[in-house]
Each structure stands twice: as C-alpha cells, then as structure tokens.
Amino acid sequence: MSDATSELSPGDPSTEGPKGIGGFLVLPILGLLLSGFLGLASLISLITPDTWSMVTLLVQGHLQDELVGFVVVSVFEVVSIIALLFLNAWCLVAIFNERRNVPTLMAVFYGGSLALALIDLLALSQMPPDVVTKADQFDAMRDFMRAVVAAAIWIPYFLVSKRVKNTFVH
Numbered sequence: 001m002s003d004a005t006s007e008l009s010p011g012d013p014s015t016e017g018p019k020g021i022g023g024f025l026v027l028p029i030l031g032l033l034l035s036g037f038l039g040l041a042s043l044i045s046l047i048t049p050d051t052w053s054m055v056t057l058l059v060q061g062h063l064q065d066e067l068v069g070f071v072v073v074s075v076f077e078v079v080s081i082i083a084l085l086f087l088n089a090w091c092l093v094a095i096f097n098e099r100r101n102v103p104t105l106m107a108v109f110y111g112g113s114l115a116l117a118l119i120d121l122l123a124l125s126q127m128p129p130d131v132v133t134k135a136d137q138f139d140a141m142r143d144f145m146r147a148v149v150a151a152a153i154w155i156p157y158f159l160v161s162k163r164v165k166n167t168f169v170h
Helices: 023-046 049-060 065-096 102-125 134-160 162-167
Strands: none
Touching (some): 023 134, 023 162, 134 162
C-alpha cells in the first residue's frame, strides 16, 4: 500500500471476503427504505388539525394541564421522526456511494432510534391513563422492542462485518 492512497490494494489480505452491496447488507437497506415510508406515514398521522390546535393553545397558555404532557410528547415525536427521516436519507445516500462513514452512521441511526423509542415509552408511561390509550402504550412498547432488536443485530454487524469493511472504503 502506498502512502499516496488510503485505498486498500487488491492483493491486500484485508480485502479478502465479500464486497459490495449484497448478502445480509441488503436487509438493513430494505429496513431503511421501509422505515422511511413508515416514518412518513407516522408523521402524517401525527400532524392533524387537532394536534396543532392543542399546540397553539399550549403556546398561548390556554391548554388544560392534563393535556400539556401529551402535546409535548406529540411535538417531540414529530421532531424525532423528522430527524430520523433525515438521518435515514443520509444513511441511504452514504450506503449507495459506499462512503467510509457508513458503519458510524448506521450505529448512530440504530442507537438514536433506540434512544428515541425509550424516551417516548418513558414519557407515555408518565401520562395519566385518561390521556394515553392502551393502544398508544402498546405501540410505544412495540416500537421500543423493535428498536432493541434492530440495534442488537445491526450495530454489531456494521462494526465487525468483513463485507461492510470491504464495501465502504470511499
């Protein structure tokens, strides 16, 4: 390997093994695409006239105290979904351009998804039962468990996989 280039040479033993987008690497890509569509659908379902009228009442100081937490969590969810959608798109662009920072981006994406799901679950558990339905609590728990499983599988994969190391070199 020459000092002028940081790329691995074809004869380098560290480049042996699978390379390119294929194998198990296809699964997180499909997951990113699916989570992008699900995130957009979730965002659309959260942005309703009722939600925004409650936000307006909160800002004006006219919202009932028991609904303040619900509105704060709703706004947090909207901001979180938007942030995850941007990170999701950044990850996909980096993957298809075979960028060197893909393992880090994917660890941030899965770790961030897990952290946000935990925050959402904890926030909902602190709200009065007349404000949060059992379905809301179930959805939050399902999202948290899904994030735990995804992080437990894909963060180690992106950090140790030979295919990942051989593919994302630019």
